[in-house]
Amino acid sequence: MKASEKKAQRRIWLRLLPRGLILAALAIHSQPAFAQVPDSLLPRNLSPWGMFLNADIVVKAVMIGLAFASLVTWTVWLAKTIELRxxxxxxxRRVRMLEQGGSLTEAAHECNGDRDAVAQLILSTEREAELSDGIVDDGFKERVALRLERVEAAMTREISRGIGILATIGATAPFVGLFGTVWGIMNSFIGISESHTTNLAVVAPGIAEALLATALGLVAAIPAVVIYNHLARVIAGYRALLSDASAQLLLMISRGQRSRDVVLPRAAE
Structure with missing residues (x-):
């Protein structure tokens, strides 16, 4: 009798309980797999700084290297922009001074010990005139042209020093970032295997950290390529100015040969 009375009481309570409470109780017992994931595997701070802090040591090294490469790119841009300007x-100013005419002695005096590129051209021409004892002939012009060509090449190499690293960064940064991405995704799959779950909460943080490495690679590479091309164009214009100065010096020598005027005080002695 007692067992039958208990069953009857249960039926009465079930009839009295609202259906909503019954559905809530069923939902508690049938929660999705997401709720079964440990708190340590739930999504972490997915801001760029948070992803960097939670990344693998290899991915961190890749990110730090790419950030340093980006810093080098902008440093080279600033230094070379100032130097080229x-x-x-x-x-x-030197080319305009040479276009006004005058003698080689006056042009050398205007340099006044300066060491800029056009001053080096003028002083090199003056040095060759001294070594030639002031004899202005075709051989002298050839020797001067050879000297000017060598000085132009040396000055161009000097002004171009340091921009080669921009080409290296632009060519290699995307691949370095891709390496960090591959490494991070590999670690994400390892985490999936160890946690025995394919829940997105487990996969997403690692993949986001991996993709951040590729993003940093592009951030480092794109400005490097753009700045390298810009500096290459500016250096080409600078070299054209040196060629103009060399041409003006050769014209000055040619005028001196035609009029048989001396180009140095030593030749008048």
């Missing part, structure tokens, strides 16, 4: 301004 100063050098171009001096070269323009």
């Amino acid at each position: 100063v050098g171009r301004g001096r070269a323009l």
Whole structure:
């Protein structure tokens, strides 16, 4: 009798309980797999800084290297922009001075010990005139042209020093970032295997950290390529200015040969 009374009471309570409470109880017992994931595997801080802190040591090293490469890129851009602007301004003033005519002695005196590129051209021409004892002939012009060509090449190499690293960064940074991505995704799959779950909460953080390495690779590579091409164009214009200065010096020598005027005080002695 007692067992039958208990069953009857249960039926009465089930009839009295709202259906919503019954559905809630069933939902508690049938929660999705997401709720079964440990808190340590739930999504972490997915901000760029948070992803960097939670990344693998290899991925961190890749990110730090790419950030350093980006810093080098902008440092080279700033330094070379200032250097080229100063050098171009001096070269323009020297070329205008040579276009006004005058003798080689006056041009050398205007240099006044300066060591800029066009001043080096003028002083090199003056040195060859001294070694030639002031004899202005076809052989002298050939020797001067050879000297000017060598000085132009040396000055171009000097002004171009340091931009080669931009080409290296632009060519290699995407592949370095891709390496970090591959490594991070590999670690994500290892985490899936160890946790025995394919829940997105487990996979997403590792993949996001891996993709951040590729993003940093592109951030480092794209400015490097753009800045390298820009500096290459500016250096080409700078070299054209040096060629103009060399041409003006050769014209000055040619005028001296035609009029048989001396180009150095030593030749008048």
